[in-house]
Amino acid sequence: MIFDSYEAYRAANFTPKxxxxxxxxxxxxxxxxxxxxxxxxxxxxxxxxxxxxxxQDFYRGSTVGDFYFDLDITRLRL
Ligand SMILES: Cc1cc2nc3c(=O)[nH]c(=O)nc-3n(C[C@H](O)[C@H](O)[C@H](O)COP(=O)(O)OP(=O)(O)OC[C@H]3O[C@@H](n4cnc5c(N)ncnc54)[C@H](O)[C@@H]3O)c2cc1C
Incomplete structure (x- = not known):
């Protein structure tokens, strides 16, 4: 089951472990x-x-040391 909000999740009274x-x-x-x-x-x-x-903007960030691609293109927040 997918809940689109925390309120909907709470209303379902599901008690996960x-x-x-x-x-x-x-x-x-x-x-x-x-x-x-x-x-x-x-x-x-x-x-x-x-x-x-x-x-996706939450994933903006920089890396140091060895080269790596920008963090907001190497991960997807969805
Ligand atoms: C453009 C692109 C192409 C890729 N192509 C390939 C490919 O062809 N083959 C391959 O093997 N791999 C590929 N990868 C790599 C692959 O997607 C990753 O290795 C894999 O997704 C990592 O899985 P994960 O579950 O560790 O993290 P993620 O897939 O990053 O999942 C993390 C999840 O957590 C969520 N999240 C983040 N912060 C929070 C929070 N605070 N609270 C709740 N949820 C949160 C995010 O929204 C996301 O859904 C690709 C990646 C990208 C970005």
Whole structure:
């Protein structure tokens, strides 16, 4: 089940045992494994359903040391 707001999530009275932050491949893989094992899990995702510049701006940052690409193009916040 997907809730589009924290209020909607609270109203559902779902009581997870585990909370995962971020619905990327890592978070979703763990959530699916836990769910398959019968462990109630909630995934909290900060980004929107579709790409947006406003959300992506949170990923702006610089790197030091070895060269790496800009942080806001090597990660997607959605
Ligand atoms: C443009 C692009 C192309 C790519 N192409 C490939 C490819 O072809 N093949 C390949 O193997 N890999 C590719 N990658 C790399 C791949 O996407 C990453 O390795 C993978 O997404 C990392 O997974 P992750 O779950 O660790 O993190 P992410 O996928 O970064 O997931 C993190 C999630 O957490 C959310 N989040 C962040 N902060 C918070 C917060 N405070 N609270 C809640 N949620 C939060 C983010 O919105 C995001 O959904 C590509 C990456 C990019 C950016």
């Amino acid at each position: 585990v909370c995962i932050l971020g619905s990327g491949p890592a978070g979703m893989t763990i959530a699916r494994k836990l769910g398959a094992a019968g462990i109630p899990v909630v995934v909290m995702e900060a980004g929107p359903r579709e790409f947006s510049d406003e959300s």
